[in-house]
Amino acid sequence: MAEFSTSVQERGDISIINLKGFLDAHTAPTLENNFTQLINSSKYKIVVNFEDLAYISSAGLGVFMAYIENIRDNKGDIKLTNMSDKVFNIFDLLGFPLLYEIYKNEEEAIKKFSGS
Amino acid sequence: MVKVSRNIVTTQLQLFLLAAFLLFIFKIIFGNSDEFFLRILLDILIAASIFFLLLALIKFENSRTSTPLSLILNVGILLAIMFFIIMFSDFLLPGIFDSINLKLENPGLVYNIVSFIYVLVLVSIVSFFLITLRHFFYLNQRKNVRIYFITMLIFFILASLSINFFRDESLSFIATTFFVVSLLLMIFNSIRISWIAFLSKKEKIYLLLLSFVITILFIVNITNSAGDNIYSQILTAFSPSLRQFNQIIMIYGSIYFLILFFTTLFHLPTAEAYDRKAQEVTSLQYFSKLITEVLDFNDLAETVTDIAQKLSGAKASWIIWKNGTKQNSLAPKNIGFVESDKVTKQILERISFENLTSTKTFSLKEGISEGSSDNLLTVVSVSPIKTRGETQGILVATKGSGQVFTQDDLNAIETFSDYASVAIENSRLLEESIEKERLEKELDVAREIQRKILPSKVPEYPDLQIASVFIPAFEVGGDYYDFFKLSETKLGFVIADVSGKGISAAFIMAEIKGIFESLVKTIGGPKEILIKANDILKETLDSKTFVSAAYGYFDLGKKKLVFSRAGHCPLFLLRDGNTNQIKPSGLGLGLSDGEYFEQTLEEYSVDLNDNDTIVLYTDGVTEAKNEQLEDFGDKQFLQVLQSNINLNADELSNKIINEITVFSSGHEQYDDITLVIFKWQQ
Numbered sequence: 001m002a003e004f005s006t007s008v009q010e011r012g013d014i015s016i017i018n019l020k021g022f023l024d025a026h027t028a029p030t031l032e033n034n035f036t037q038l039i040n041s042s043k044y045k046i047v048v049n050f051e052d053l054a055y056i057s058s059a060g061l062g063v064f065m066a067y068i069e070n071i072r073d074n075k076g077d078i079k080l081t082n083m084s085d086k087v088f089n090i091f092d093l094l095g096f097p098l099l100y101e102i103y104k105n106e107e108e109a110i111k112k113f114s115g116s
Numbered sequence: 117m118v119k120v121s122r123n124i125v126t127t128q129l130q131l132f133l134l135a136a137f138l139l140f141i142f143k144i145i146f147g148n149s150d151e152f153f154l155r156i157l158l159d160i161l162i163a164a165s166i167f168f169l170l171l172a173l174i175k176f177e178n179s180r181t182s183t184p185l186s187l188i189l190n191v192g193i194l195l196a197i198m199f200f201i202i203m204f205s206d207f208l209l210p211g212i213f214d215s216i217n218l219k220l221e222n223p224g225l226v227y228n229i230v231s232f233i234y235v236l237v238l239v240s241i242v243s244f245f246l247i248t249l250r251h252f253f254y255l256n257q258r259k260n261v262r263i264y265f266i267t268m269l270i271f272f273i274l275a276s277l278s279i280n281f282f283r284d285e286s287l288s289f290i291a292t293t294f295f296v297v298s299l300l301l302m303i304f305n306s307i308r309i310s311w312i313a314f315l316s317k318k319e320k321i322y323l324l325l326l327s328f329v330i331t332i333l334f335i336v337n338i339t340n341s342a343g344d345n346i347y348s349q350i351l352t353a354f355s356p357s358l359r360q361f362n363q364i365i366m367i368y369g370s371i372y373f374l375i376l377f378f379t380t381l382f383h384l385p386t387a388e389a390y391d392r393k394a395q396e397v398t399s400l401q402y403f404s405k406l407i408t409e410v411l412d413f414n415d416l417a418e419t420v421t422d423i424a425q426k427l428s429g430a431k432a433s434w435i436i437w438k439n440g441t442k443q444n445s446l447a448p449k450n451i452g453f454v455e456s457d458k459v460t461k462q463i464l465e466r467i468s469f470e471n472l473t474s475t476k477t478f479s480l481k482e483g484i485s486e487g488s489s490d491n492l493l494t495v496v497s498v499s500p501i502k503t504r505g506e507t508q509g510i511l512v513a514t515k516g517s518g519q520v521f522t523q524d525d526l527n528a529i530e531t532f533s534d535y536a537s538v539a540i541e542n543s544r545l546l547e548e549s550i551e552k553e554r555l556e557k558e559l560d561v562a563r564e565i566q567r568k569i570l571p572s573k574v575p576e577y578p579d580l581q582i583a584s585v586f587i588p589a590f591e592v593g594g595d596y597y598d599f600f601k602l603s604e605t606k607l608g609f610v611i612a613d614v615s616g617k618g619i620s621a622a623f624i625m626a627e628i629k630g631i632f633e634s635l636v637k638t639i640g641g642p643k644e645i646l647i648k649a650n651d652i653l654k655e656t657l658d659s660k661t662f663v664s665a666a667y668g669y670f671d672l673g674k675k676k677l678v679f680s681r682a683g684h685c686p687l688f689l690l691r692d693g694n695t696n697q698i699k700p701s702g703l704g705l706g707l708s709d710g711e712y713f714e715q716t717l718e719e720y721s722v723d724l725n726d727n728d729t730i731v732l733y734t735d736g737v738t739e740a741k742n743e744q745l746e747d748f749g750d751k752q753f754l755q756v757l758q759s760n761i762n763l764n765a766d767e768l769s770n771k772i773i774n775e776i777t778v779f780s781s782g783h784e785q786y787d788d789i790t791l792v793i794f795k796w797q798q
Contacts (some may be wrong), residue, residue: 014678025617027503049343056611057615057787058614058615058662058664058735059615059616059617059660061662062615062616062660062661062662063660064660065140065659065660065662065707066659066660069659073657086747090694093664093684093685093686093705093735094662094664094683094703094706094707095682095701095702095703095716096681096702096707098701098703098708098716099703099707099708104618
């Protein structure tokens with residue numbers, strides 16, 4: 001079974017989730033837990049770093065959809081950064097760039113949070 | 117079987133009654149005659165009667181399964197009855213008959229009847245003693261038991277008969293010799309009583325008292341009948357041999373029970389330890405049997421605490437089970453949840469799951485009162501229950517103030533908790549495999565749904581070749597494609613991929629089929645249809661599920677293709693030796709509400725040229741993986757298309773599938789693969 005892990009860092013009031021490995025239907029609960037915990041502690045400004053993510057399936061994409069409404073209702077957002085071309089293509093096919101802000105790196109995303 | 121044995125009993129009983137009847141007739145005719153020949157005949161008749169009576173009693177005894185203790189109690193009761201009969205004969209019988217001595221010399225009919233019944237009752241009682249003693253004798257699984265017992269019986273008979281036939285003073289040593297030999301055989305046959313070892317301590321105490329009373333009663337009855345009282349006189353008058361036989365049996369009884377009394381007495385100090393060992397053995401046997409049986413986890417926990425409590429002689433027992441970050445008490449035995457939780461709290465202050473690798477015992481900081489009694493639980497033993505090499509539970513046993521867990525207790529619990537670990541691991545594995553089987557069944561259902569939803573054959577149109585390939589993954593991937601014959605010259609098509617897998621994906625596929633089937637009949641344009649489909653799916657799908665889809669139609673009359681893409685893989689148009697990727701903008705279905713979806717959705721329209729090939733696919737094609745987990749990829753897919761542009765629809769689809777198969781050989785197909793190819797040839 002493909003491996004997947006996450007780590008969460010705090011940068012001020014912004015939380016950064018780093019993804020690593022293969023995100024699919026079997027590993028999605030790990031990421032779901034991260035989102036649930038952040039929401040429970042009222043941290044709604046979230047940056048997800050895709051740098052070490054090798055693969056994402058449609059079920060993996062679903063995780064982002066599950067929480068975005070709640071987070072935006074609380075004046076927060078999920079911003080996505082450091083996607084490889086392959087991962088970006090998957091997001092792009094489904095039209096995710098229309099729904100999420102996607103940046104080249106963390107700094108840009110953080111700046112965007114601070115600016116708004 | 118029962119009927120047969122009952123028949124045998126009645127046969128023996130009939131023989132006995134016949135012999136007794138003959139004996140009775142003999143008595144009436146000859147009275148207490150002293151003639152040698154008659155004496156022999158009398159004793160033969162008596163012997164025959166007793167013989168058949170014993171046989172009947174043995175059969176009767178075998179037909180019931182009575183415990184030694186209940187038999188002994190019967191002996192005690194009969195001894196007491198016998199005691200009273202002997203006592204009261206001295207008062208009653210002289211009242212009925214003027215003088216016994218007179219009667220003995222000159223018996224009348226009434227006396228004969230009364231004395232006969234009197235003798236019969238007493239002989240029956242004594243015979244029962246003999247049978248019971250025989251029963252106990254056979255409980256000792258010694259070699260040659262039969263020979264020992266029969267030898268003893270022969271000497272009993274010889275000793276009895278010699279009394280009657282060697283009355284001469286000079287020959288009395290013969291009777292004495294036989295008697296002494298009988299006595300030795302009795303002692304020999306009474307030692308080494310082993311059956312009492314299997315009794316519990318309580319039963320042994322009971323047996324000790326009973327055997328003491330019975331020994332006393334035997335001795336009292338022997339001394340009573342040895343004197344010159346009525347009982348002795350009547351019996352001697354009836355037959356001296358019979359009287360002697362009775363006495364010998366009574367002596368045998370007293371010896372046996374005296375030895376039984378002492379044996380039990382010596383067994384008593386070790387009785388408790390023996391009890392414990394026996395309990396351990398049966399518990400472990402019981403448990404190793406349990407391990408191999410199919411068990412529910414909760415049933416298992418109940419059994420574990422039940423046995424642990426008995427094994428260690430503890431007052432109460434339960435399991436502390438780790439459930440994520442929490443602990444709960446499982447299967448508390450002899451203790452309430454509130455009390456067990458209090459003790460659990462004290463235990464966990466002292467030890468942690470990780471540190472507990474072997475059985476330990478310690479005193480509680482503060483005793484916990486159990487129920488209404490003021491008896492405090494003060495000492496606990498804790499043993500790890502491990503699954504997957506980690507301590508997952510703690511088996512707790514507690515004892516009250518003044519008690520301790522001995523090394524024996526701890527060893528027993530330790531061994532036992534190992535067994536419990538194995539059993540719990542087994543039940544967990546079993547649950548997992550049941551779950552796995554359930555999932556496989558579920559996937560069978562999902563594949564069946566998918567198979568029925570997908571079109572069984574492609575429609576036929578002039579000038580339009582259609583090829584479709586669908587290869588399901590083991591875990592149903594949620595791919596769906598379909599064709600709609602809108603008119604003689606208009607063909608609608610859809611290709612879609614549901615996020616997620618398995619049976620839930622299969623149900624959503626079915627829903628999508630229903631949505632498109634109804635929408636294509638009323639609405640024309642691909643954009644409109646996808647907007648409607650999105651509205652419906654946004655309502656029904658949960659927030660993390662979505663569907664990528666592409667819908668379009670061929671208008672063969674106007675030589676046109678119109679289509680829209682809702683988050684699905686792009687469409688390839690092979691024309692004039694070039695492979696063109698067509699990717700109009702569009703969000704996946706169920707991702708966004710209607711307005712934004714509508715704003716971002718484009719509709720694409722192209723006029724068809726001769727030899728145009730249109731390729732639709734799902735991501736199972738481009739994400740097919742090889743052994744190094746590399747994707748087949750867009751690039752390679754494009755290359756395959758580019759270099760096979762001139763093939764017809766069927767040939768091209770075969771070629772693509774072939775390439776994918778070669779690429780991904782050695783790696784299990786993870787997602788459904790769907791490929792739909794149209795070729796326009798006028």
